[in-house]
Amino acid sequence: MRRIESYKVLSEVYFKDRHAHLVLKELDLSSEDQAFVSALVYTTLQHSLYLDYQFEDFVDAKLPEAVKLIIKMGCAQIFKMDKIPDYAVVNESVDLAKRVKQHRYSGVVNAVLKRVIERGERPLEGNPLEQASIEYSMPLWILKLLSKQYDQAFAIGYAQYCQTIRPSYVRFNTLKPIAEIDDELFGTLNGHPIAKAPLFKSPVLREGYVLIQDINSQEVVKRMDLMENMRVLDCCCGPGTKTSQIAAMMNNTGHIDGVELYASRAQATEELMERANVHNASIHTSDVLDFTSETLYDRILVDAPCSGLGVISHKHDLRYHIKPSDLDDLVVLQKAMLAHVAPMVAVDGILVYSTCTLNKKENERQVADFLANHENYICLEAETMDPLQTQGDGFYIAKLKRTC
Structure with a gap:
């Protein structure tokens, strides 16, 4: 049962380009079964290319992808998951092949996995x-x-x-302070609070007293130089983590217009605003390129759609979804968004452009192109947040000021 559910989730990810965390949310399993399925799914995704390498020289390239997936899952259990005997992995994989209507290939699954076990870890080749x-x-x-x-x-x-276990960072919500923090729930890294395991089952997270937010993601809003009673536009605001941070830094004063293209993310943002005690934000379900305003903003945040190469460490399936050809399309979209919102910034106002990618075409070169085409803007500061140095996600942040 558990391996069938794991196979179904992975099929959605590999063959239909869905995101694993969304598919896993749809399952209705016991906590024990959910834990096993999640572990097998994420282990397979995290080590996908490594697992392919362990068996690809033993199979015909024309073998159905569904059968290759069964073998890959078997390899994940053999090489990357403890406490599962090799013989049990082989038997369960053969049974899985039969249960997902791949009866004719059950013998292939059996033979290939036995050869994989006999050889052990395949030596790496290449540069x-x-x-x-x-x-x-x-x-x-x-x-x-x-x-x-x-x-x-x-x-x-x-x-x-990206293959290591990273800490989970939290931000305390100053709009909903906690009188006493349980030390058992929190630790610190480089002076920043991190969530320990019990937090994920705690009402302090569920009720909006703290929010899960990467250490470098938190830096984006800090660069906006926010003050009370400002008018702020938050582009691509879903699921609302940065929107709530903006509200907190303005002490619930002024006004925030949050714009989000996708209705589900806009709804999630509205729900977070309620949970986090945010009262100064209006969420608009709209394409940023269609959004207009009669009044100018003191601050605009463009947390742009990007390739996400900076967040692969905790979004393992992203590396297999994104393609090189996608990058050029994203650059075009980012450029259009910046050009669209630039006239909405008040003179002496700040436009912050951020991405969670390490691709310089989406970062430094994008900002250089914007400045070349907008002489009424200057760059006050720009930084790539190095994940290796910060132990967070890879982020790029540019703070641009409108001069006239």
Whole structure:
């Protein structure tokens, strides 16, 4: 049962380009079964390329993808999950093949997994980037891009970083303060609060007293130089984490217009505003490019749609969804958004542009292009938040000021 559910989730991710966390939310399982399914799904995704490498030389390239997925799941249990005997993995995988209507290939699954077990871990081959791509399951094109824009050491270091267990950071909600914080729920890293395991089952998170927010994501709103009673536009605001931070930094004064294209994310933002005690925000379900305002804003945040190469460490399936061709389309969209909102900033107002990617075409080069086409703006500061140094996500933040 648990492996069938795992197979169904992974099929949605690999074959229909859905996101694993969304598919997992749809399951109705016991807590024990949910834990196993989640572990198998995320282990398979996190090590996907490595797992393919362990068996691909034993199978025909024309083998149905559904059968390859069954074998990959078996390899995940053999190489990356403890306490599951090899014989049990083989038997369960053969049974899974039969249960998902791949009876004719059950013998292939049995034979391939036995050969994988007999050989053990397959030695890596190729140049350093090719080996890192396999070992850390990072698509080679991403490693080449990062190696070219930064250097090979950073590219490999980041790939390794994305396979580690990272801390979860929280932000205390000053609009809904807690009189006493249970020390058992929180630790610190570099002076920043991090959530410990019990928090995820605690009402302090569920009721909006604290919010899960990456250490570098929190820096974005801090760069807006917010003051009370400002008028703020938050573009692409869903699911509302930064919107609530803006409200907190203005002490619920002034007004925030949050714009979100997708209705589900807009609804999630509205629900978070209620939970977090935010009273100064209006959420609009709209394309940013269609949104207009008769009055100017003191601050605008464009937390732009991007390739997400900076958040792969906790969104393991993202690396397999994004394609090189997607990057150019995103650059065009980002440019259009910046050009659309630029006239809405008041003179001496601030426009903050941020992404959660490490791709310089979406970051430094995007901002350079904007400044070249908008002589009434200057860049006050710009920074790439290095995940290897900060132990957070990879973010880019540029603070731009309208001068006239």
